Every structure is written in C-alpha cells, then in structure tokens.
Amino acid sequence: MTRHLPAILFLLPLGLAICLPLIGIKHREWCRPLSIGVLAAMVPVSFANLVGVLQNGTIHYDFGGWAAPVGIEWVADGLASVMTVALSLVGLVCITFLSSVLFPYLGSRIVPFYTLVLLLIASLTGMVFAGDLFNLFVFLEVSALCAYALVGLAGGKALVAGFRYLILGTFGASLYLLGVGYLYAETGTLNMADLAQRVPSLVASKAFAVGVLFMFIGLGIKMALVPLHGWLPDAYTYAPDRVSPMLASLVTKVALYGWIRIMFWVLGAQAVVYQIRLLVLVGILGALAALVGAFLALSQVEIKRMFAYGGLSHIGLILVGISLGNQTGFVGGVFYLLNDAVMQAGLFFWAGAIIHLYGVRTIEDLGRLQGGAGWMSVALVVIALSMIGIPPTGGFFGKWYIILGAVEAQNYLAIVAVLIATLLTLAYFVKLFERVFRDRSTQPPPLIREIPLAVKIGLGATSVAVIVLGLMSDHIVSFLLKNAVPPGL
Amino acid sequence: MKQMHDSIIVQAMSRLLIPLAQLFALYVLFFGQYGPGGGFVAGVIWTTSMILTFLVFGLKSPQGRLVEKVLHGDGIGLIIFVGVGGLCLIGGGEFLNYANLEIPGLDAPARRYTGILLAQIGVAVDVAVTGISIVLSLAYHDTEQEYDV
Numbered sequence: 001m002t003r004h005l006p007a008i009l010f011l012l013p014l015g016l017a018i019c020l021p022l023i024g025i026k027h028r029e030w031c032r033p034l035s036i037g038v039l040a041a042m043v044p045v046s047f048a049n050l051v052g053v054l055q056n057g058t059i060h061y062d063f064g065g066w067a068a069p070v071g072i073e074w075v076a077d078g079l080a081s082v083m084t085v086a087l088s089l090v091g092l093v094c095i096t097f098l099s100s101v102l103f104p105y106l107g108s109r110i111v112p113f114y115t116l117v118l119l120l121i122a123s124l125t126g127m128v129f130a131g132d133l134f135n136l137f138v139f140l141e142v143s144a145l146c147a148y149a150l151v152g153l154a155g156g157k158a159l160v161a162g163f164r165y166l167i168l169g170t171f172g173a174s175l176y177l178l179g180v181g182y183l184y185a186e187t188g189t190l191n192m193a194d195l196a197q198r199v200p201s202l203v204a205s206k207a208f209a210v211g212v213l214f215m216f217i218g219l220g221i222k223m224a225l226v227p228l229h230g231w232l233p234d235a236y237t238y239a240p241d242r243v244s245p246m247l248a249s250l251v252t253k254v255a256l257y258g259w260i261r262i263m264f265w266v267l268g269a270q271a272v273v274y275q276i277r278l279l280v281l282v283g284i285l286g287a288l289a290a291l292v293g294a295f296l297a298l299s300q301v302e303i304k305r306m307f308a309y310g311g312l313s314h315i316g317l318i319l320v321g322i323s324l325g326n327q328t329g330f331v332g333g334v335f336y337l338l339n340d341a342v343m344q345a346g347l348f349f350w351a352g353a354i355i356h357l358y359g360v361r362t363i364e365d366l367g368r369l370q371g372g373a374g375w376m377s378v379a380l381v382v383i384a385l386s387m388i389g390i391p392p393t394g395g396f397f398g399k400w401y402i403i404l405g406a407v408e409a410q411n412y413l414a415i416v417a418v419l420i421a422t423l424l425t426l427a428y429f430v431k432l433f434e435r436v437f438r439d440r441s442t443q444p445p446p447l448i449r450e451i452p453l454a455v456k457i458g459l460g461a462t463s464v465a466v467i468v469l470g471l472m473s474d475h476i477v478s479f480l481l482k483n484a485v486p487p488g489l
Numbered sequence: 490m491k492q493m494h495d496s497i498i499v500q501a502m503s504r505l506l507i508p509l510a511q512l513f514a515l516y517v518l519f520f521g522q523y524g525p526g527g528g529f530v531a532g533v534i535w536t537t538s539m540i541l542t543f544l545v546f547g548l549k550s551p552q553g554r555l556v557e558k559v560l561h562g563d564g565i566g567l568i569i570f571v572g573v574g575g576l577c578l579i580g581g582g583e584f585l586n587y588a589n590l591e592i593p594g595l596d597a598p599a600r601r602y603t604g605i606l607l608a609q610i611g612v613a614v615d616v617a618v619t620g621i622s623i624v625l626s627l628a629y630h631d632t633e634q635e636y637d638v
Contacts, residue, residue, distance in 0.1 A: 004578060011575065011578075020564075022568075063585055064584070064585040064587070065582055065583050065588060065589075
C-alpha cells in the first residue's frame, strides 16, 4: 500500500477537480467543503508517504507497470516527501482562506474556480514527484495554466497582468522544453536517474551546455529569478486577493524545487557549463536577486506589490543557500524554502484581509488603521520577524544555516549578500510598521468589522507555523541532513 | 456564424460529411491500438465535425444546441481515464497498469486491450469537449465584462 501513496496523493485533488464540474451543476455550495476535505485528506496521506519513505527508502513508482528508463517514473525520496508535506499543509491553509465571507460571492464561477485551485495543487504535487524531465514540463505547464486563469479571474487589470504572465510563462516553458530537447538529442533519455549517469560524458558537448542554460532560463522565468521576474509583481498585485497567497507561496517555490531537482540530481553538484561552475553562476544570480528584490520592495507604495518583491528577494536567498556547494548551505536553503512558503502565504493573507476589511491598499492608507487591526497586527509582526530573520522564528534559522554554509565554503560574497538583504528587509518592514503603529492620520478610525474565521485560521496558522519551524529548526535541519541531501554534495 | 449558413449546397454537404467524420473518428479510436490513431486523434476529428455543425447550422439550431449541451461533459472523459487507472490501482497494480484491471472472465492480454480502449475513449471525449469549449469561448463568449473578485 505504501508504494502507491505518491499516486494517491496526486489523485485526491485531481479526482475531485474533474468531478467538481458535474457536482457543481446541482450543488454549487458543496465545492468549498469538498475541496477543504480533500486537502485535509492530503495531509495525513503525505505524512504516511513520508513515514513510508523513511522506513522503506525511496519509492520508485512506475506508471502502467513499465520500468524506469522506458516508462514514466515518479520518485518519492526524502526531499520530495518533505516538499509534499509542506505543500499539502500550506495548500490546506490557503484553501481555507478562500472563504466567501471575506470576499465577494463568486456565483456560478465558484465551480471553475475551485476546479482550477485543485488542479493547481494536483499539478504541483506531480511536479514534486516527477522522475523525468518531460513529466516535469507537463506538470509545470498544467500548474502554470491554472495560475494564469486564477490571476486573470478578476478581469480588467488582472486580465492584462494574467496575459503578460501567460506570454512570459509560456516563453519560459518553451525554453525549458527546448533545453530538454537538446539533452534528449544528446543522450536519448528523459529519465532523470538515467540521464544523471550519462551526464559526466557530456561535459565537453556544446549542445549539453546550451540545453542546460535553456532549462535554467526557462525555470528562471517560472521561479521569477530577478532579471526574469517581469511578470510576477503585476500578476501577484492584481490577482484576486483570495488566490495571491496560494500563488505566492506555492507556484514559484515548486518551480525552484524543480531546478534544485535538476541541478543536483541530474547535472550533479560539480556540473560545469562553458568552464563556469553551474553552482557559482546560480549563486551569483541568487545574490543579485536577493539584493535587487529587497531594494525594489523598499521603493513600493502598494502593500501587495511590496510583498511580491520581498518574495523575489527570498527566491534569491534560497538560491544562494543551495549553491554554496556544501550540505549545510543546501539544507539551509531547503529549510528557508519551506519557511518562505509559509511566510509568503501569511503576508498575502494579511494584505488580502486588510484590503477587504478596511479598504487599505497602499502603505499611505495604513495610517487609517490607527493600530486598529487588533491581533492581525500581531500576526503581521510575527511573520515580519521571520521575514527579517529574528529568532526564534524560522526565517532566522534558515538564514543562519545559509550563513554557516557560506562560512564553511568561505564564500564571503554570499554572507554579505544575505546580510544586506536582511537589512533591506528590515528597512521595508520598518516603513510598514511605522504606518501601522505610529501614524495617526486625521481620518476617522475604520469601521471595526469582525474578523472572519478564515482570516483567523490563515494568519493564526502561518504565524504559529513560523515560530514552530523556528523552535523545531534543529530537528528539521538534522532530519533534512540525514534524508534529503543530494548525492555527491 | 450565429445563424444558419444560407447556401443549400453547404448544408447538404455538411449533412453528409458530419456523420462520415464522426464515423471516421470512431474508426480511428478503435483502430488506434493496431495502427496510427488513438484517443487524441479521434477526439480532434470528432471536434471538427461538431465545429462544422455549428458553423453551418448555427448555435440556435437543434444540432447547435446539442453541441452546446456537450460542454457539460467537461471532465467526463477525465473521469473515465482516471477511473480506469484507479481500478487498476484497486486491483493491486500501479496506476494504469492494465494487467491488474480486475474484470472477471478476461485474461491478461484481453485486460490490457480493454484497459487501453477505455482509457482512449476517455482521452477522446476529453479532447473533443475541450476543443469545442475553446472554439465556443473564442468565437461567442463576451469577454469584456469585469468581475468583482
């Protein structure tokens, strides 16, 4: 039974997603409870899968019973299982947040909406487990198509942002596919494990180098690595407030996971492209992204856009961590990735709630709260502490391990980049806090509405999670060190 | 084309061609296991026949209304596909491992045959419905409205 768990984990959201259009003809109101139920079912299944993987080793799931190099394979190893646990937990909280109490009623569009959300979750699960490069592409595209539609759902400006996302995202996916094509032409295989065995003989090949670069640029667009991030701020700012948390916390992170999988499990940690070590290249780009993202966040006036740029800087930090070339840095990067999924979700919950409860969109308007957002501000502070990196939150320990790894690798550039990014993060949150807590504008205080349960759950769960991640960081990091470190690192 | 095409020649030819195209789609679907073809191609051919239907007879005609009704079948194809795969899973094998499709009275090759055929039917239905919904939403649906989300 254990060996089927990866497939079951994928089939749960997929199965409901394809049944919803039929259920929705008669019972529109069932969409939400059913979706929450399926995500809640995914949590124990993903934990069972993790336990099964720990006990029996990596699960290789051959679809249709065809063995690996010929057939389609899913690989559930330690890292993938940890990722799916995080995915299902964050997904559950995000889907709870899609409440109609806070947001306008969707009417008949609630059925396609929940279908898209569930398909997004299913395809992200597929991306995490995918054992060959082409499968990764397929799920990348499915998740991206769902994300385009969810961004454009609001119409108007969101439609333009969604269209831009579609053009750039498709461009990225095409580049990735082109890169996969080059590798396939060189090796005749798409299976990751099979490919990894043939890569060492290809170091001198130009087609291999071009293929790797195409794949990197393609996934770079998908994960919004800084020079390629053009689609992200608009898409996350204008996306419906109820879906931004899900997009921000999951979609770019899983694309980044895809690159981690390719870089370490296929190309190998020592991969060289045109005499440049791939890890060095990724590290420099990551440091750049960390600095530029945080710097751009500092100059934003819209809250959601500021958080979106903050997310860009964190993608950079994760890349800095994984590219240090030692286990400490890699584990720090992965740990930071898990943290970042939680923090981004929390921040966008807060931004969405502020917009819909108090009508506050920009930092200027925050003064209108007059400190009146109650404990929602407390949740913001907790998550912001983690974003900045102050103990005992998860963000601190993520950065701590990244810096430890950098010291170990004697990569002082990385240390400086992480520290400056931290200072810039502190700066833009101070700017935010200044408005929330100190600014007393002359406008009348906001109408105090009761905070909906969905917001309480969302903000409560994420702010507790960052503290738990921080307190448990020692266990999680040693667990990752034991189970999720790529070979040859 | 929101109303019926006015040329009698086009109408008569379509009356002849549409069933032929659909018959050919079925042939491709069932022949797909032995030669070129299969679910995807069959679905596309079926879609073209339906597109021809509402291009020639218009969406308001009985035939056109039938095409619009098909749209509710969104997902039925996938349900068939995932259902077959799920039955294999229940039978103790991997997802889509047709050898484990527990149908009494069938030996392993016959099980594989049935499994592939059923899965291909699912694919064909899904491709056909998706094709129709793309054409309908590009050609007829009003996209100018703005929603409050």
